[in-house]
Amino acid sequence: MTTLALTSAVRWPRFLLGRWLSPLLLLLLWELGSRTGLIPERTLAAPSAVIGALIGMIRSGELPSNLLVSFVRAAIGLAIGVSAGIGLALVAGLSRSGEVTVDPLMQIKRTIPVVALSPLFIVWFGIGETTKIALIAFAAVFPVYLNLYSGIRAVDPRLIDAARSFGLSRTELILHVILPGALPSLLVGLRFSLSVAIIVLVIAEQINASAGLGYLINNARDFMRTDIIVVCLMVYALLGLGADWLVRAIETRALAWRPSIVEHN
């Protein structure tokens, strides 16, 4: 009986026993390692130091201003890339001649790693914002293109047949049947494009940036400020999470007709 009482007394709160436990444990070990001098500061700053740096950078306005610069870069690049991807996919998906013209070019483009293009882009656009935005846009085109294009082609032909038998014009067919049918694929593509955009953002910002998260990281590297580097890594991770959350939010609204989502309502 006493043993029973004991175990229930030391029973951990439920949330600690779940998926949070191992990351928390790692953080504790990390902090402990730093405090005991096992992990030198120039290798990796302690979690407490990172949080301190984070608060300091927010207070001084250094983090928000640079984050905004990075965010705008990613947003402009994405907007260009995603619109181009959607446009090309519509051309290729909705017409035979469009497919013959666009798809081979896109497949060729796919074989070129975006990062390998950076020297060429630097020659063309210099080392300013244009190169960074162009790289992000170029990378973001393909996932949206590929998914929307195959989504359009995969729309159930029986639905198209039925809609035709009810006298829908071609425009109505595209608006009411083909595009809504391809929307789930578009959102999958959008999710890929967002994560690719963030990866390319990181790479592009290593190219001689004078503002942005990459600039902060490069500076911190020169001064061996591992705390600032870790803060920036966290911010990159948060950007990724935020992008994912955004697409999920769009999905829940736009795909409300799907049974999996319907049941949860």
Added chain:
Amino acid sequence: MDAARGFLIADVAHAARPAPAVRLRDFERRFGNTTIIEGLDLEIAPGEFVALLGRSGSGKTTLLRTLAGMDDARGQDVTVPSARAVVFQDARLLPWKKVWRNVALGLRGADIRQRAEQALREVGLGHRLNAWPLTLSGGEAQRVALARALVREPQLLLLDEPFAALDALTRIRMHDLVLALWRNHRPAVMMVTHDVDEAIALADRVLVLDSGRIVAEERITAERGDRTVLARGLRETLLRHLGVERGEIAEEAGVVHLARARA
């Protein structure tokens, strides 16, 4: 659009003697070297309920697609009414449109919503106007498909094995519903089916299609609901045309067995 597909649109309203709603003369349909339908003559009177039986590959779906205007019939003597609607075996509702919007799909003019609601109430789905199609049962989905066809006030209603995917009880209810709707709206109906009993229960006339030709035609004059007597003989005849030979021995064995049980 119909002219482009090679139809003559029947001027049903202005004819002195009611012209047939559907008329095909020496109709032929080929895909490459394969002839699907050949030398087919067919007339359906306005308001007539015709059932079309046929084995798989007999050309019945091809014929239905032609009447629906889903296939090109250029250069052929094909007359169909301009107002047509199809109900498919799978309801083919757009899952991303609410039920009433599915019914309203492609409608033109004013009070589209009211017309869709009216049609849905008629098939007993007035309470599911705003449901998502994927939350409907098979029977409900098929009733929506019926409403979607009816709201177009068709002069020719084409049913492509509409009840084949439903369970037996739902099917019986759907038979009653289809008959009620047909009586209220009086379109010419052509129903493609595999089910001989269904054909006998619903139709004025039963056609059997085989290798693209009509090989049998039976007109049923008995009242619906009063057809059990004639059903058995007719059933045998139709099944024979469909290539199903019922063993006489099996029938005889059944009789002997019953007689013995009674004794």
